[in-house]
Amino acid sequence: MKKLIALFSASLITANVSLAQFGPGGPGGMGGQRGDNNGRPQTTQKAPSFNIEGNAPKGNSKVFGFIVDESVSTAIEFANVALYSKETKKVVDGTIADEKGKFSMNRVAAGEYNLVISFIGFKDKSIEVKVEKGKDNDLGVIKLSQSVKQLDEVTVTAEKAMVEEKVDRLVYNAEKDLTSRGGDAADILRKVPMLSVDLDGNVSLRGTSNIKVLINNKPSTIVASSIADALKMIPADLIKTVEVITSPSAKYDAEGSGGIINIILKKSTLQGLTLNLDSGVGIRGSNLSLNGNYRQGKLGVTLGGFGRAFYNKSDVTLNQTTLRNGVSTLTNQSANAFDNGLFGRYNLGFDYDLAKNQSLTASIAFGTRNFSRNQDFTINQYSNNVLGSTSYRNVDSRDLSNSVDINLDYIRTFKPSQEWSVSGQFSQNKLTNNFFTDLLGNSQELVSRQKNLNKNFNNEMTLQTDFQTPIKQNQMFEVGLKTVIREVNSDYQYLIANPTGSFSTDARNPAGLLNYNQSIAAGYISYTYTTKNKLTFKAGSRYEYTTIDANDQKGKITIPAYANLVPSVNISKSVGKSSTLKLAYNNRIQRPGLQQLNPNYNASNPQSISVGNPSLKPEVSNNVEFSLSTNIKKTYLNISLFGRQTNNSITRISMPSDTVIGAIITTFQNIGKEQTFGTNIFGNFFLTQKWTINGGVDIFYNYLEGQQTGLNGLSSKISNSGIVVSGRLQSQISLNKGWAVQAFGGFRGNRVQLQGTQGGMGMYSVGVRKEFANKKGSLGLAAENFFGMTMRSTLTTPQFNQEMFNKLYNQNVKLTFSYKIGKMKFTQAKQSKVKNDDVKSGGDNNN
Template identity: 70%
Template sequence: MICFVPDFTVEHKKIKNMKKLSYIFALILMSSAIVNAQFGPPPGGGGGDGNGRNRQNNQPSTPSFESNAPKGNSKITGYVVDSALTGAVEFANISLINKTTNKPIDGTIADEKGKFSMSKIAVGEYKLLITFIGYDNKVFDNIKIEKGKDIELGVIKLSPSSKMLEGVTVSGEKSMIEEKVDRLVYNAEKDLSSRGGDAADVLKKVPMLSVDLDGNVSLRGTTNIKVLINNKPSTIVASSIADALKMIPADLIQKVEVITSPSAKYDAEGAAGIINILTKKSTIEGFSLNIDSGLGLRGSNLGLNGSYRSGKLGVTLGGFGRAFYNKAFTTLDQSTLQNNNTVLTKQTADAQDNGLFGRYNLGFDYEISKKQSLAASINFGTRNFNRGQDYTTNLFVNEKLSSTSFRNVDSKDNSNSIDVNLDYVRTFKPQQEWSISTMYSQNNLTNNFDADLLNNAKTLVSRQRNLNGNVNKEFTLQTDYVTPIKTNQMFEVGLKSIFRKVDSDYQYLFAGSTGAFASDAKNPAGLLNYTQNISSGYVSYTYSTKNKYTFKVGTRYEYTTIEANDQKGNIAIPSYGNLVPSVNISKSLGGNSTLKLAYNNRISRPGLQQLNPNFNAANPQNITIGNPSLKPEITNNVELSLSTNINKTYLNMSIFGRQTNNSILRISSPSDTLAGAIVTTFQNVGKQQTFGTNIFGNVFLTSKWSLNGGIDLMYNYLDGQVVDATGKYATINNSGWTLGGRIMTQVQLPNGWGIQGFGGYRGNQVQLQGMQGGAGMYSLGLKKDLPNKKGSIGLAGENFFGGMSMTSTLNSAQFNQVSVNNIYNQNIKLTLNLKIGNMKFVEQKKTKGVKNDDVKGGGEATN
């Protein structure tokens, strides 16, 4: 019989309800046989992490072992690892045996890092049995518990078994996709084809997410989301999500969490939810150095990540850099009605993109005592993105050629950011802790361009320059307290303050074909000083019942004050308060299925790209300008989902609805002064409704071959007010269906070889005045592990048959626009990963961190 276990994160308690499934049934039989053979019947239950929590949904669970054994106040902890130190032995079984009766009285299962903990152990003498399929059993014969004293067993090495049960082969493989009570987890470290890329390349493959050609991310059809990095915000994300993703190498990402129904503990920002990108962290003691590199036709990368840990102190130092080159070709066809004339614009542009992105970090953690820890980190990011575009523009007035112009534009999108964190955690007992977290973040952002205007003879006529500097600062202070109530309840409470300040200065300069630049009288200089302070508090309560219901309810109150001024004086933006409730209900069904119902209320405050009043006219036929008077959006979300395991297949099916009032929408209209030009800004003029379904699954075709994918189907309805041809406001609406999906397959080949393929399509996105086109993408990766898994080499390619293309349309009574963006995003790359160092596994120190979830993403971003 062949037995394959696709995901050992399945709870032991749930496994007992799945005996009809052969591969799980075999696991139970073998585990039972091992324990029975030496100590009698195994202890029952045991789906927790040793601290009274359910691993899969992170909720309080009922005790796994119900016996009449006396209870005490001692604890046993340890770490189970492979004897070759190649990794933790995830979900090893630990049984505590009464030495007198030789019967089990308690037990648990190790977590993903190999850690286990058993508490409330009475004084006495015991045996401890550690088992896992494919390893020899480990027995501690003399465990002596004294009153009030804990036992720390440290690192426990299991040796691979020299003999297997006859006819039985078991393989353990963490699933690419995991589901928890309030989030979906994508294990990006298993993604072969994204090596050498950036975070956007990873997010393209995450269920429920869509990434367009410019790197803008949407969740269930909206870009109104919040992106966190290691549970923490960064001002680089507040400025531009797309640009921030380019600064994070794919090789650095361990997993991506998609949180569609955030609890009250999270800030109320992000209509659709939160995306949390978790990077690889050190869980080793000693010295280690990891080298990640890639060399490709379109992009190359180099990363060094070193760590040193000894005793109570751990230090990490890392740096990752990525350089890329890409070409693009765009076309623009738009017709406008201006001064009773029909002006037709036909424009083409060749583009060359060059980028250099880096992210560097220094961090330490220190264990003050057994129950107190301190952690700090400094992260520095840099972005240097240059785009050269050569425009050819033909203007036709009433169907007659009026002019031809040539414009060469060099745009510079440069920034540097710094994030500093200091966190303190005080643990009183398992699950009961108090924390204080602080963060300072600053991003200095420059968006400049230089333009040369040429005549028909391609001779330089004049020059134009736009200088646009921005500084975005944040300081955050928060405190959280969490405590269990009995064994099946949890209470959380916290306070938080965020202090934000955005300063933007911009000006246009003009010069002839020679000579110095001077102020452009047609485009006066401007500024924006924007201060936003947010005070908030939350309470959250979780309750689990014996019949497998879990209720998580909470509420959060946020009060926001804003002060803003531009060159004309103060901008009146009133303060506002919001009460934000959230409800999450889950029910564990028979056959390893879970049904979940969730409701939450969300706030979306405008981000820097929506606020900045700089008149961006790099392309004078297609201009964007921000609006500093924007107010926040308020969104109501409801979701119903069902997840289940059927034999070797994991399925998740969900339906959801979302309504946003006071929606921030992009509004376009013809320019009053530039012939044939369209000006786009942002207004609180709309209502947005979205209804849809997500279906995705993960199936193991064989023990070495997996297949996963999903389909997203949504219906969007938008209505809002725009200015009509008479200059008055008129209500318009637009609606339509959006269809997208993705599919990925992985095959493990002999001798350390592996192959992965991916294909995905992002469907059309409905806008108030038109439609943003969809795009397809695909990739293929091949990897070979080096001896002793000290690294790997690989080859990957993406979009190698012609690149990608996206067509978008805008329509109104005054204009029509069709734009086509062709990005030759073709790449073939070699990847190399090396691991150097003398290391052993230790407990990863618990840290808290700031999570600012409250700035609306979106807006234009360059690739």
């Protein structure tokens, strides 16, 4: 099908061809076409052929070469090549470059010619060629420069699909999502097939939260600390695509037992000195983004930043019963919560072409998070069904962080698809998790004060090198080495004071610390082979060796070093013209994240306390997946079956407190095992050329098995299981004069936990957008969750029962505005090679 598209554009050499309306992807990459099941563009336009002179002489000489994009030194697939006679000025031969950018004309007669190369989004290039009888002409690598024509000069009819499947991943085109504008990344991820996001922004993939999230193929310490916090820092308007990689190859870090989510932000593609503005104002959230770009010759510079503020209200009701020493304590707790957040991220980057086949890329990004929650608690406690006490407290929680990510990449291209890279990254995140409490009497008078001060530090240094080379035309070999040095520190203390006095150390909660140093050495090898009958086989293996040096206030924590050999196999087979079968297996590991390790005793909610476990070990999982994707006329359908078994699964465990009456303490432990088996079904339907509907359902069975302390103080095996169902449906209509309407609805069923269930939730929204000024600007209006939502979660053990209701007043109406200044340049921005995919995200935020 790509050849048909290429032939169509080739006709521009000899005919006046008018193209219809251009889609959102840009002409350089053919992003405007709907993708097929392998991510290849499709079109329904008829393809004219070259107008070759009928009596052109034929010879025995050969003219060949490679065509690449001069800005990124990558092959230009299916570029058009025409050979003109200097004497007659007519085309005597023509061909199309293959997927590697290679072209060849084998029966060229002796003479003088002009070789003209063209492709949409690039400037035509003409080369004088003198052909001698019986001699071959190797033209080497030919570089095309990109066109800087305005978008309205070339247009294409088809729309890019909301969801596309490529050989190794599923891609959600978030830039087409109207209803999430003015929101954050969590709002986008809730609509991505196979993903589930709860109210706090915690993400799971096919039932597991043990995943790795990358931003532009790169890790960040803010993501390593908490995925939920990182998602709040990214406005939905800046997200171009979300890639879901369920079976990563050996090139990726072995971490993330459930897979990898790669969030691709919109890259600046503007020529000269330009500015992009994106903004949104809503009832519960507002955002502002400014991005500037300067590109001249070999140098490109980008400078940008965005900020987002949100505000929300919720009511939480907690009912729990604990049993200690024969005494039953019933706690009824209610709390009104007000959340306020201010998030920002600012970046400076440049890329420079050192030579024709060498480039240097560098970037620095700063992130900031300022999240506060104010809660008014009313707590009634009953001892053996008799009211024993009523207490009131006001809690002010502060979650602050400042992060920096610095990347430097050197890439050398020897020939198309053969390259060597050296990459380095320094990443740092300083976090503060404090809370301040006022304890009040029955008359709301101040009785005492308490505060918990907790400072955290996360530091990473990464160095890696990668090499890939094609073998013939159907094979690829990849190899690489990587080392990561990670440092995690936590320093915490509790202070108390009477209403008029100064703060002093709380003897009941002594100060503590955690120093945690982790070093990882890794290497991988990968081989890809494609047969003539469209069977692709990709196999590889990755070896990682991890050493840990840790201590707390009590002394050294003994955590032995461990080694992991992680194999992966991916097989795909094209069936017919529009279907693909895939079979994949991989072995993955999951290291604990900062919030799971942090031993700080977080009692901001005195009846629901959380504390980390610095002795956690990594979990290991085996994953298998089988899928079928197909195009049936205007319908795309994907069906996948998957299974996963995880040993030493890192899981939340709750138990009654020994010191706080009626309270429950939650920590993390390596339980015995976790098994998940299920299916994903997703479809994308083009009802008309301008009306699409896509949706899907996820169904899986979850089984967990671990240890629990009983009433007799002895540990015993427990288990829990259940079926989880989630789904989503979205529709978009493109109207005349730049108008578009979109609606979305989705739900997530109750999730199985070892000791109970976490409540399900539903989301819905509708939005409208008007594009103006030749698509340089847009104005939109969206509304979501008109009635708010309520989540119910339960925990049940022989020692306690807990039921929590969380009512969120998240009704929202938002107005969005965006505008672009500048000329389009079809340049693919260079990305860092560093991908730290190995740290498990933090736990849920259940304060």
